Structures are given as C-alpha cells and as structure tokens.
Amino acid sequence: MSIASKTPLTAGTTRLISLSNVMPWAFAALFLLCLPFVFQSSSALTIMNQMAITIVFALSYNMLLGQGGMLSFGHAVYMGLGGFFAMHAMNMVEDGLWLPLPFLPIVGGLFGMVFAFLIGSFSTRRAGTVFAMISLGVGELIAACSVIIVVFFGGEEGISGDRTMGPPVFGYEFLTQQEVYYLTVVWLLVAALLMYLFSRTPIGRIANAVRDNEERAEFLGYSQRNVRWISFCASGFFAGVAGSLFAINFEILTEENLNLATSGSILLITFIGGAGFFVGPIIGAVVFTLLQTVLGLHTELWALYLGILFVACVMFFPSGFAGLIAMHRRPLALGKLNLLIKPYLKVAIPAITSVLSLAAILEILFHKRHGYGGDHEMHLYGIAFDSGGYQAVAFATIIAAISLFLVSRVLPEIREAWDNANHAEDRA
Amino acid sequence: MSAPAIELRNLEKSFGLAKIIQGVNLQIAKGERHAVIGPNGAGKSTLFNLITGRFAPTSGGVFLHGEDVTGLKPFEINRRGLSRSFQITNIFPNMTVFENIRCGLLWTMGYRYSFWHMIGRQLDVTEKADGILARINLSSRRNELAGTLAYAEQRALEIGITIAGGADIILLDEPCAGMSHSETDLIVDLIRNVTEDKTLLIVEHDMGVIFDLADKISVLVYGEVIESDTPDVVRASAKVKEAYLGASLEEEAV
Numbered sequence: 001m002s003i004a005s006k007t008p009l010t011a012g013t014t015r016l017i018s019l020s021n022v023m024p025w026a027f028a029a030l031f032l033l034c035l036p037f038v039f040q041s042s043s044a045l046t047i048m049n050q051m052a053i054t055i056v057f058a059l060s061y062n063m064l065l066g067q068g069g070m071l072s073f074g075h076a077v078y079m080g081l082g083g084f085f086a087m088h089a090m091n092m093v094e095d096g097l098w099l100p101l102p103f104l105p106i107v108g109g110l111f112g113m114v115f116a117f118l119i120g121s122f123s124t125r126r127a128g129t130v131f132a133m134i135s136l137g138v139g140e141l142i143a144a145c146s147v148i149i150v151v152f153f154g155g156e157e158g159i160s161g162d163r164t165m166g167p168p169v170f171g172y173e174f175l176t177q178q179e180v181y182y183l184t185v186v187w188l189l190v191a192a193l194l195m196y197l198f199s200r201t202p203i204g205r206i207a208n209a210v211r212d213n214e215e216r217a218e219f220l221g222y223s224q225r226n227v228r229w230i231s232f233c234a235s236g237f238f239a240g241v242a243g244s245l246f247a248i249n250f251e252i253l254t255e256e257n258l259n260l261a262t263s264g265s266i267l268l269i270t271f272i273g274g275a276g277f278f279v280g281p282i283i284g285a286v287v288f289t290l291l292q293t294v295l296g297l298h299t300e301l302w303a304l305y306l307g308i309l310f311v312a313c314v315m316f317f318p319s320g321f322a323g324l325i326a327m328h329r330r331p332l333a334l335g336k337l338n339l340l341i342k343p344y345l346k347v348a349i350p351a352i353t354s355v356l357s358l359a360a361i362l363e364i365l366f367h368k369r370h371g372y373g374g375d376h377e378m379h380l381y382g383i384a385f386d387s388g389g390y391q392a393v394a395f396a397t398i399i400a401a402i403s404l405f406l407v408s409r410v411l412p413e414i415r416e417a418w419d420n421a422n423h424a425e426d427r428a
Numbered sequence: 429m430s431a432p433a434i435e436l437r438n439l440e441k442s443f444g445l446a447k448i449i450q451g452v453n454l455q456i457a458k459g460e461r462h463a464v465i466g467p468n469g470a471g472k473s474t475l476f477n478l479i480t481g482r483f484a485p486t487s488g489g490v491f492l493h494g495e496d497v498t499g500l501k502p503f504e505i506n507r508r509g510l511s512r513s514f515q516i517t518n519i520f521p522n523m524t525v526f527e528n529i530r531c532g533l534l535w536t537m538g539y540r541y542s543f544w545h546m547i548g549r550q551l552d553v554t555e556k557a558d559g560i561l562a563r564i565n566l567s568s569r570r571n572e573l574a575g576t577l578a579y580a581e582q583r584a585l586e587i588g589i590t591i592a593g594g595a596d597i598i599l600l601d602e603p604c605a606g607m608s609h610s611e612t613d614l615i616v617d618l619i620r621n622v623t624e625d626k627t628l629l630i631v632e633h634d635m636g637v638i639f640d641l642a643d644k645i646s647v648l649v650y651g652e653v654i655e656s657d658t659p660d661v662v663r664a665s666a667k668v669k670e671a672y673l674g675a676s677l678e679e680e681a682v
Contacts, residue, residue, distance in 0.1 A: 205523075
C-alpha cells in the first residue's frame with residue numbers, strides 16, 4: 001500500500017473489486033473489531049480510541065506532507081476547528097437539534113474543509129518555505145484567537161459537551177467506552193479507506209506529480225495551486241473528522257487541540273511512521289500513542305525518548321518505520337529473507353540492552369536530581385537500588401559500553417548479510 | 429490562409445538592464461518543423477520560456493492559432509494545445525515510467541481534477557499510456573521509477589510526457605543534448621515519428637539533427653532573428669556564417 005505508486009501490470013482491470021485489494025481492509029476491520037475482547041479495561045479502550053483518532057489525523061496530515069509535498073506546521077488548526085464546531089453541534093443536539101452522534105464527524109469534517117478552503121486559497125499558491133511559513137503563521141493566529149474569542153473557544157478551560165444527549169441509534173446511546181470505541185473504529189475505517197481511494201484518483205496521482213515536480217505538472221495543463229488546494233481541502237475534511245472523534249471521546253476541547261505543539265507532534269508522528277507510505281502515518285500514530293500513554297505511565301522522560309527517536313529517524317532512517325519494513329521487500333522477493341534472521345537475532349540482545357542501559361543512565365540521573373527530599377530509593381526494570389551514589393550510574397554505564405561494543409561487533413556481519421540478501425546471485 | 433500555429437510579434441524580454449530578446453518576429457505555419465539555432469547565450473531557451481508562459485514578456489505578443497496567449501500561465505497555454513520538453517530533464521522522478529506518461533494524459537483525456545474516478549480502472553488511459561510507452565520504446569521499463577532510468581531513457585521519457593497529451597504544437601528544448609551518436613539517431617527518428625502532422629519548434633545544437641529534421645530554420649543571435657528560411661538558404665547565408673564564425677573565432681581567442 002505504498003504511495004510510491006507501484007502500478008501492477010493488471011492495472012486497469014475491469015473487475016470491480018479484487019481480492020488482494022480487499023483483504024488488507026477486511027483484516028484490519030476484523031482485527032479492530034476483536035481488539036476490545038482482548039483489552040477490556042476502560043483505560044485500554046481510551047488508549048485505543050486515542051490511537052484511532054491520531055491515525056485519522058496523521059493520515060490526513062500525510063495527504064499534505066507525503067502525497068502533496070506540503071510541509072505544514074499548523075495542521076492542528078483544522079482538527080481543532082472541526083472539533084470545536086462538532087462540540088458546539090453536540091451542545092445544540094442537547095437543545096433539540098436532531099443529529100445522531102455517528103453523523104457528528106461529518107459536521108466537524110465539513111467545517112474543517114471550509115477553513116481549509118479559506119486558508120488554502122492563499123497558502124497553497126506556493127509549496128516549500130512559503131507554504132510552511134504561512135501554515136505556521138495561521139497556526140499561531142488561530143491558537144491566539146482561541147484564548148481571545150472566549151464565546152466560541154471557551155477560553156482556557158475550553159468547551160465541553162455530553163455525547164449521550166442525542167437520539168439513540170439502534171438503541172445505543174454511547175454511554176460506555178466500548179460503544180464509543182466501535183463508533184470511532186467505524187469512522188477510522190471509513191476515513192482511512194476514503195483517503196486511500198483518494199490517492200488512487202486522477203487528482204491524487206497529480207498531487208504526487210506536483211509534489212515531485214510542480215513545474216512539469218503546470219506544463220501538462222495542471223495549475224499547481226489548484227491541485228494543492230484540492231488536496232488541502234480534502235485533508236482539512238479528514239482532520240475535522242479526527243477533531244470530531246476527539247470531541248466525542250473526551251467531551252472536552254481546549255486550546256491544546258489546535259496549538260502549535262499539537263501541529264508539531266502530528267508532523268513528528270507522520271515522519272517517524274514514514275511519510276512516503278500510506279501505512280506510514282498509521283504506524284507512527286500507534287508508536288506515538290504507545291510511547292505517550294504506556295511509556296508515559298512509567299517515566300516522565302517519555303517526551304525525551306520520543307525526541308531522540310525522532311532525531312534518530314531523521315538521521316538514520318528518513319523514510320520512517322514503513323520505509324524500514326519496505327526495505328525488506330527485495331530480500332523477500334528474492335527469497336533471501338532467511339539470511340537476515342540470524343544476524344538480526346544476534347544484534348537484538350545487545351541492542352535492546354544498550355537502549356535499556358542508556359535509558360537507565362538518564363533515569364537514574366533524573367531521579368537523583370528530582371527524587372523527593374533525599375529519598376534515593378529507586379525502582380527500575382524491577383530492581384530496587386539507591387540512586388544517590390555513583391555506583392548505579394557507573395554500573396549502567398559499564399553495561400551500556402559493553403552492549404554498544406557488542407552491537408558494533410555484529411554490525412559488519414549485518415551489513416554483509418544485507419548485501420547478500422539484496423543480490424540475486426550468491427556472492428562468495 | 430489560416431493563422432500560423434505560432435506567431436511572435438515584436439517580442440522583447442529584459443532581465444534588469446540585460447535585453448535578452450530584442451524584438452523577435454516569427455511565424456510558424458501549421459504542420460511545419462521549425463528549428464531555432466544560434467550561439468550560446470543567444471536567448472533560445474528564453475524564447476522558449478516566453479512562448480510557453482514560463483516567463484512573461486517585457487513587451488510584444490505571443491499568438492497560438494491567432495489567439496493571444498501573452499502573459500498566460502503555463503497550464504493555460506498547455507490547455508490551448510501547446511506542450512514542451514525541457515533542456516534539463518524534467519520528469520517525475522519518484523513515480524513510475526508508466527505514471528509519468530499517464531500524468532501527461534490526464535488533463536486532455538478529461539479527467540482533470542477528478543476525485544470520483546479510480547485511476548486504475550480507466551482502461552482508456554491505461555491503454556493510451558501503454559501505447560505511448562511502446563512508441564518511445566520504454567515498455568520494458570514500465571514499472572520502474574523514472575528517476576532510476578538511464579539518461580537517454582529519461583530523455584525519451586521526457587519526449588513521451590510532452591507528446592502524451594496530444595498537443596498539436598510541440599516545443600522541444602535540446603532533446604539530443606548530452607547524447608551519443610547512436611542515441612541521437614534513435615531520438616531523431618522518435619521525434620520525426622511522434623511529431624507527424626504536428627507543428628514542431630525545436631532548439632538544438634547538433635547541426636546534423638537540425639538540417640535532417642527541420643523544414644525551416646531561424647537563426648537567433650543576441651536576441652534577434654537574423655535569418656529565417658529553408659535549410660539550404662540558411663546554409664548559404666553570409667550573415668549566418670559571419671555570426672557563427674565570429675562566435676567561434678571569439679571562442680578560440682579565449
């Protein structure tokens with residue numbers, strides 16, 4: 001499902017639906033439907049909902065970054081505005097407006113699209129730095145407005161609503177987390193499918209062309225501005241859908257939902273996942289939400305680890321996690337993936353140990369500095385020890401040094417195996 | 429007599445104080461293969477950019493089939509049936525060869541900004557794109573990324589994209605630049621083949637190509653057309669000889 005657009009030789013098939021196209025979606029749907037039976041706790045459902053919302057948001061962001069070549073620093077504006085309008089609509093439902101909850105995301109989506117239409121009318125004239133700067137400016141502007149226009153944005157405490165006041169749908173009133181989960185998941189599937197199909201339409205392909213070479217596209221009859229504008233509006237719609245899902249899930253929206261920090265994290269999420277691939281933002285959103293929620297429970301330093309991951313991603317695997325996976329397609333096609341298993345297993349233990357011990361150094365230093373008034377008893381990886389002295393740091397440093405040394409010893413072997421696995425003929 | 433396919437009237441272009449194009453008048457009849465030659469820096473590429481809307485002229489006008497297109501944007505001029513290639517290869521490097529050609533087809537086949545067609549299901553587009561791939565001998569490269577092609581193949585693809593939309597006026601900017609003799613022969617055959625019944629305006633340095641291909645030749649020197657006639661007349665022209673000889677003497681002096 002990469003957007004690097006591999007058109008198979010069967011392109012143009014007359015069959016309406018081919019099995020290989022439907023299978024991934026069917027699997028995804030089945031998987032998502034079964035998840036609540038595995039993770040039943042309310043907090044797990046909340047995390048999964050949050051993940052689904054982030055996926056929709058990240059996919060909509062990638063319509064700009066990955067597919068249209070637009071680097072936006074203010075995409076939270078469209079999610080936030082969509083969410084705020086959805087929340088107001090939710091409150092109007094309370095006053096008697098007939099709007100079943102499952103249709104609320106359409107309202108938010110349309111408002112997201114309207115604002116994308118207005119702002120896109122001037123921001124999409126040029127790509128590159130000009131677009132990026134305008135998106136930053138607009139992001140700051142709307143975030144500032146949210147504290148000024150209190151009637152609409154609710155000031156610092158934001159606005160809240162009650163999702164259960166609407167007319168019941170088939171008897172569901174969306175009182176429980178589980179019902180909300182299924183609502184969110186259906187919207188996730190619908191939105192993801194529509195965004196995927198968008199990338200297969202003429203405008204979606206031309207958005208790629210404009211991304212690659214806007215001048216050439218102009219000489220083929222396409223106005224680069226209109227192409228970007230249309231992608232921008234579509235992206236705004238799905239961002240608004242994500243915002244509405246947020247409104248439904250958390251029943252509160254604040255300035256935080258449209259500020260630059262949120263815009264920044266969605267860029268980070270999309271990049272870590274891999275902007276060049278349709279599944280990239282999905283992977284990014286899952287990884288990010290897990291880091292934020294699960295890791296966030298255990299350490300206050302989670303944002304630091306996320307930052308390190310981002311920098312490592314930019315430096316060592318700029319095509320993101322999806323790119324790392326895609327790199328293995330050639331060895332797989334050559335039937336040589338097995339050559340890589342042994343070196344990968346060999347590097348796994350020292351690599352994991354180095355990551356854990358490096359993190360331990362950071363954690364111990366952090367604990368030492370911020371531990372409660374002289375309380376230096378620390379628990380890490382199930383070990384209790386004293387973080388006050390130098391012994392703990394020294395121990396972690398030694399472990400880190402040894403494991404990093406072991407990693408460096410295995411690297412040449414991996415490189416060799418990689419070369420072998422990527423060449424058709426065996427090399428002695 | 430019908431209006432010429434391309435007509436330039438007193439076309440001028442200055443960049444700051446530098447006058448690059450100084451009052452060019454030129455008429456290119458429908459179906460003609462017309463070449464522009466001239467020493468380096470004569471303004472050939474600028475002339476192309478003025479005709480195709482990449483630059484707006486300082487003064488004067490550009491007319492396609494009698495219609496004034498001066499100052500229109502490239503995509504507006506393209507929609508009026510003019511398509512061009514570039515001196516420096518200008519393709520979509522991260523898309524497949526097939527998709528490069530398809531991008532050249534979509535507008536004229538009426539798909540425009542459609543988001544309600546599934547592109548893979550449009551058999552007419554696929555067939556036509558494959559037909560063009562066959563004509564430019566790149567069928568075997570169909571599913572490779574355009575950026576990974578060899579230079580000569582990229583040049584052929586560049587021409588393929590240019591002609592894909594079925595424009596009746598084709599402008600080629602140095603299609604043979606940087607090619608070996610055998611590659612040049614192939615490209616010239618290709619150009620002859622794909623511009624059948626079309627109006628062609630070509631800039632090229634390879635004189636063999638020019639005299640082989642062109643019905644008429646214009647000689648551009650310092651932003652002015654000093655001669656515009658059949659190859660035989662141009663070959664015999666004293667003015668042209670002087671301009672070229674002067675240029676080559678200057679080069680030797682350096």
